[in-house]
Amino acid sequence: MRRQFLLTALGMVLLASVSTPAAGQSEYPSRPIELVVPYATGGSTDILARILAKYVSEKKGIAFNVVNRPGGSGIIGVREVLNARPDGYTLLADTHGASTMIGAFNDPADVPFDWRNRTWIGMMDKDVILYLVKEDSPWKTLKDVAEYARQNPKKFRWGTTGRGGIAIPAMQQFFEASGIPADAVADTQVLFKSGGEGPVALAAGNIDFAAQQIPEALGLIQAKRIRALAVISDERLPLFPDVPTVAEAGYPMIDVAGWHGVSGPPGLPRNVVDYWVTLLKEANADPVFRDMLEQVRKVPVFLGPEELRAFAEKEYEKYLDVARKLGWRK
Amino acid sequence: MKRIDCTRGPTLSRLLGLVSLALAVTCFREGHRLWTGWAGSGVMPGLVGVLYVVLAIGFAVFPAKDTPRAAPLEKTQRRGIVTIVVAFAVYLALIQTLGFLLSTWAFLFVATRVMPGSTTIGAFLWAGALSSGSHLLFRVGLGTALPPGRFGF
């Protein structure tokens, strides 16, 4: 009893001594902003978020803190942001994996929110995918790979990262365009937990074919252990002038790409969205920021709220199709 | 004189056997629900289900005979542990309202007071020193995102 009383008393005293924060702030931002990364420290979304945070803090002099809330392939962190107060002080480091893929790949029963129900703000970069084989592989083009896979579906071992990885739809688009049914090669799929493992397995000869983003593959490509057959991009990359685009390799229908950007909880006020759209647009035009992105092998791209929403919607349809073909969704 | 309680062993074995059996059923159901083939999500639950069945059989066939019993708890000790557990749970429930500093202070005060040898004043001051010290170090100093509560600290 006495203890309870003491506790209550303590609470009251401290309550009274605290002044309530000034209401009705007009200027945004007036206090530190949290950028929630729904993945662990050290992943590519985390890297991009920290680059953005560094740029924004230096440029605008506002405290812009990265907070990691990993778990459940992004579901935990995204839910946190979507349920946060829409005051512009909690934002999401958004990506394909945290939005469209959660919506398309996961069983809706497992996802405690509607993936569309967010305030889209903008995209800042695209994450390009390479199709890869071992350096001494006999295959020189994507067509060679398709030819082999068609004839030896049970021997053709291919790898991607697990769910949430953009390489999965890239692989499925390749199979579809080559006329290889998804279930013919389903048994020889090797799934990896993180991006670096696929290229390593390729170099070690544990798999024959992989699709992966550039940062995880570049080291082994430079060391001539693995080789890129094609890149999913409209034009060749300055980094790999000899690697053809998918269109040049005869696969113009392959078009998936990862991306990173910023979103917020539903119902974000107009002035907050405008503030960030202007900021991202400025960043996109700033050579300093573009350099920072290119250093981590991302392609700077700016899309505003409406374009990003439309883009995500289109990607969602593609992913949903893939998920159905793989039997992940009905 | 060493006291060995012989009744406890078999009872515990039976209990753990039943728990294993129940968990085996849960695992098999989960494995079945998720079954998509030998590389699917249902494989591990199935394997663990098998492990639990083996365990259940093991507990039934080889019940422990003379497992020694831990010294029984006295009433004050039991109350002490329960108080800490309850205070911890209340702490977690309140932290988002009261914020890290206040609720930690209160929680640590209660918990410290329960420990043998503490005094009310000492516990209050020590809890205050710890909570404000960690508040200053982690929140103010290092910018860690400890829960801020309604008042912003």
Add this chain to the structure above:
Amino acid sequence: MENLALLSAGFANALTATNLAYALLGCLLGTMVGVLPGLGPTAGMAILLPVTAWLSPIPAIIMLSAIFYGAMYGGSTTAILINVPGEVSSVITAVDGYRMAQRGRAGAALAVAAISSFVAGTIALIGLTFFAPALASVALSMGPPEMLGLIVFSMSMIITLSGPSLLKGVFSAAMGILVGMVGLDPTLGKARFTFGVTPLLGGIDLIAVVMGLFALTEVFKSVASGALSISSERLPPWYRFLTFQELRASFGAMLRSSGLGFLLGCLPGMTPGVVSFMVYDAEKKVSRNSRNFGSGAIEGVAAAEGANNACSAANFVPMLTLGIPPSTSMAVLMSGLIIYGLQPGPLIFEKEPAFVWTVIGSMYIGNVILLVLNLPFVGLWAKLVRVPYYFIASLILLFCFIGTYTVRNSLFDVGTCLVFGIIGFLMDRLRISALPLVLGLILTPLFENFLRQTIGMGGGSLSVLAERPIAIGFLALGFITAAIALYLRAKGAGLARCLDAEEAS
């Protein structure tokens, strides 16, 4: 010997005033964070990462690595003194270290931990200096089937870690495996054992479990025992903290654990947590003092600390040369490299020699800094075991919160910690060892991952194992060790029962 020339250039770079200052600062901050109960390298790096964001590449990586091994090092201090491991890798250190602290030998345990960390760190760095590229190809040849074999082999440890009752030990391990499966399947993304509870989708955090099972349980146990301090033994004078016999006894363990820890640490996916379990188990099997392992053997502390420090240095091999970081801490370091445009890969030693060798040089120096920084404080730390326990209990409770919360910024995880504190206390009352649980928990994701990949490589079956002699070798070895351990257990059952009875009195 070209490497020596490069290394000496690296040393020269690392010894410039700025770089030395950042190494020192990193070691200091890392040790400080690590010494705070419940904060290990994962939480420590997450907290301190923003501090390094403003530096240029080399100082930033030097400081981050220093924070990493400093926190690794500091973590052993709280594991030994108050049974609070901030990371899975110090769980094993706590097993023998805390028993020693309770017996008034905290000073010896801390000193041996410091020396063993230093020896292991240095040996591992020498390995890194001369063999890193060669080891990368070893790591490359250890594909999913081989790693599956290794994991199955290490599961035979459950038998030796089980304590007096094998069934209870396996029960504990099964609980660990079950807990490890909760959440979204890491590669296929299906929800398992979540029963519609959203926070469970994120899985049960390892550090929350460890903090609950050991730190929180320890608080409950001390309430139950009414102990006023950790140890009531009189502390020896400072010059007797570590006797020559103790140092000599642990020397073999230091060397063996460094070597084995380093080799295992070069393989894909091998974290210091897993490796410290494996090396401790191996040391227990070869040690002359194996009977005392688990009840305060100084060799156990030496082996655990040697293993996890050698492993964390070895983890740089797969991270730098293959771009596959085994742990979150390594992933953070790697993201540091990538942000600065340094591409991990087989060529990193050739393309970025200045960077790589400066960092390696600074790690040699950091090891010395840590030893010099910490050895003098051993005596002071050791006095902590005589401090009234209620001071320590509240400290543990505070850091149960901070340590678990900061890893994923999740209150749910702190709740998990509380639940596992209760479970740990019950397990202790029922004499079920918690170590197999932790082992099951850390091996499950590795096992499932490698199993699934092996099946994929075989086109839907385990057939690929037949072409893999190393994998077969590991599997066979696993079954043989399991059989031997079971036989020894059956033979020594009577003895174990007596010991158990005695221990309970």
